[in-house]
Amino acid sequence: MRSSVKALSLAFALVACSGGRDGQASGLRVGSGGAYMATGLSSWYGEELAGNRTASGERFDPRGITAAHRTLPLGSLAEVTDLNTGRSIVVRVNDRGPHRDDRLIDLSQGAARLLGTDRRSVASVRVRTAISGATVSARSLVPDITPAAVSIPKSVSGRYSVQVGSFSSQPRAQALADRIDASVRRDGALYRVILGPFEDARSAQRARDAVVGRGYGDARILPRD
Known part of the structure; x- marks a missing residue:
């Protein structure tokens, strides 16, 4: 070996x-x-x-x-x-x-x-x-509500945020947000789970990597308008 x-x-x-x-x-x-x-x-x-x-x-x-x-x-x-x-x-x-x-x-x-x-x-x-043999679906954002620690950089006033998922159910979105210390933003009929904002792209990338490691592979970094 x-x-x-x-x-x-x-x-x-x-x-x-x-x-x-x-x-x-x-x-x-x-x-x-x-x-x-x-x-x-x-x-x-x-x-x-x-x-x-x-x-x-x-x-x-x-x-x-x-x-x-x-x-x-x-x-x-x-x-x-x-x-x-x-x-x-x-x-x-x-x-x-x-x-x-x-x-x-x-x-x-x-x-x-x-x-x-x-x-x-x-x-x-x-x-x-990045993860040998792993694949993630564009629709694979249904959260596992089992408590787990996720190390994520602290949010500050900045130019980037991380969208972890979007849901039609507010309770489901809130359950994920509570688990990873994120916020829920309503966008029409959807509830988006958002981390941040972050001051720079590197901090946003670290936050995204952390939630990807928890199985939320469609998390993406968004520039702030």
């Missing part, structure tokens, strides 16, 4: 150090659990595709923290790291792409902004599965 772990670590290190030629992605798949890691170029798309149907069937929201990938399961979570800055974010794969062979992943504008690559047309990134 120890030798296999060492071999896996070495393989990851080799992939991380060896980029593909001419912008082509280099990658590694390990085991049946779906572990994946690859390096290559990312691009992003925004308002020009807002409202279009994605491969998952949902409408594309350029403000969401999502991505298009050719092979990662729809609904799965992927960690994307900017190799120039070392900054990492977690995105949900909800579409197929990119359509250019020299691209590894397409980020939504919201994801690119959070990663800090929205001012560049392409960026060198590493992509790997």
Whole structure:
């Protein structure tokens, strides 16, 4: 077992150090659990595709923290790291792409902004599965009411918030909000469970990561109007 772990670590290190030629992605798949890691170029798309149907069937929201990938399961979570800055974010794969062979992943504008690559047309990134074999549905936000501790950065006056879920039932939304120390905001017929606001994107990302770790994989970061 120890030798296999060492071999896996070495393989990851080799992939991380060896980029593909001419912008082509280099990658590694390990085991049946779906572990994946690859390096290559990312691009992003925004308002020009807002409202279009994605491969998952949902409408594309350029403000969401999502991505298009050719092979990662729809609904799965992927960690994307900017190799120039070392900054990492977690995105949900909800579409197929990119359509250019020299691209590894397409980020939504919201994801690119959070990663800090929205001012560049392409960026060198590493992509790997955030939770091996895990997938989350766009409708999988029904809360488990079992009490559990979630470590979340404190809310302050700021520019970002995290939407954990939206519900047609106010008691259901309130139950989740009470569990994670969030607030409920009414939006027409829906009740949205919101964390924040947060002063910066990094704090918002930490809060999102915390609730994703509790199974709320569709939590997304929203810029404040």
